[in-house]
Amino acid sequence: MEILWFGILAVLLAGYFALEGFDIGVGLLLPFTGERDRAVGAIAPFVLANEVWLVALAGVLFGAFPVLEGEVLSGLYPVVVGLLVSWVVRDAGLWFRRRLDGSGWRSFWTGAVAAGSLGLALSWGGVIAGITGAPALLGVAYGVVVALVFAFHGWTFLAWRLPGEAVAQGASRTGRGLALSAAVAVAPVVAPLAVLASDVLGEAAPSATLSVLSLMVLPVVPLMVGAQIWVWRVFRRGAVPTFF
């Protein structure tokens, strides 16, 4: 049972990096492209389905590994504050940038998307360094690595989603290329998680709690997977939406 819930934790964490990684990556690339509306439009239908993986991850941490949840979040206090504020700013940028006309308004919130994305990538470096016990300075360096990896993933995503457009020249435009960049995006977090696996497993909640969680959650998993696949089937091609 512990192994099952560790597996769910690992899948959610890897899934977050593979999916939200390209949203953050596209956010990082915004200052360097002229096609900002197209780039935001490309990720827009995916963001809500992607960012929720981290919400679920935090939920699983609380439900299945509660002591660890308290220790990790309070132990990494300033980094988690940075992560949350960046996330909030990035999301606000996406929701708000088209809500008023005027180029100043849109530029401001596009800037918020970019700044929030940068903050998210750097904070993740700090989180990973923190849980592995690395010094803070290494966390900054690791954050830069995460940012570069996400930017590469976002760049590949844009090439895949907007074929035949000027944006993301030179990247692989195939689905296989996107899968490869997803694997690259996941790499910075999978290695530390594998190293820490036995520590995490030791902190699992008692089997009574895990049984209840399994009973309530596992029957819904097919629906969760189905909904995610549906998002990809619907929005992989076609006109780029203009809501965000």
Place this chain on the structure above:
Amino acid sequence: MDVLDLARLQFAVTGSLHFLFVALTLGLAPLVAIMNTRYVRTGNPEHERMTRFWGQIYVTNYALGIVTGLVMEFQFGMSWSGLSHYAGDVFGAPLAIETLVAFFLESTFLGLWIFGWHRLPKRLHLACIWLVTLTAYASAFWIMVANSFLQNPAGATVQGDRLALTDFGALLGNPTLVMALPHVLSAGLLTAGCVVMGASAYQLFRRTAERAFFTTSLRIGVVTAFVGGFLTVGFGYAQFGFVETAQPDKWSANTLAGIGLGSMQTIGETLQLITFLLLACVKWLPRWRWAQPVLMLLTPLPFIALVLGWIAREEGRQPWLIYGKLTVADALTPGLTAGQIMLSFLAFVGVLGMLAVVDYLLIARLIRRGPALIALGEQPVLTLSASRL
């Protein structure tokens, strides 16, 4: 203020902000879903416009619900690790189930609904908003399960120095949950009803060009506010018996809780009476220009009552975090410094507060502009033809 006060205030402010947006979300979701259903069944473009206009207000409000919720979720571990240490094996379960079974699906289906206009078949698109509504209500259920456990720790026993989950059924059948959940959901309907009513009254008062649109909307708002208000008050009174048993000195021992309760009751009962009168003359309200400013002035009342009710419920269990088991002071993260809590307080409250103001201004602007220019569900414009214009 010391670290404990700041941590409490931070949770109270982010929690109240979250609740203001979430309550409107919960109330508007079924209204938008019903409007969307009418559109799909009749094909009437007026119903489509209603869905898009109120849907746009719904999603604009939703944005702040998400971001305030994120901060809430992580704050448990950051500031209150004593809670996860002592009771995480019980309290964590409903929160974990909420994120996976409810919010994960809600967020995914909301994305499909927002971006799926003119892309999904109409009936599947409609199914998305109903699934969003259903999962939003499921979300409210699990959050209230978790909150009710703090009010009355049912289903758990002390094992060693921690609480263990021993009876999941008792956790779900918690008497402090049974009437509180429909109370909160009805309050959401009351809030949404008042917003729809107030916004429509504003447009009609300004002699809108969209008379038919806002006449219908006003009536929807009045009926929703009345039903919501009636149920809110009913389920509110129905809770007193349980509260008496679970927390006998809830209203007397904590001044703030008593004030919160009394003021909430005053607002709730006033709204119940007014919405009953409004329902009686709903036929004429769209033409009674003199009455419309009153309807506008009612709009903030349910929001104030929401926060007051929350203060009553949470202040009333002080000094306990888990009633009778764990005090708030003992739940505070050990070693949390004043600097840390100050930093996060300023960051969260500052950023979320500013965004909340911006969001409400955007909603006010949407209401002022009316249904003519709505981004949600716009026909996609081909880039080619746009560049030719």
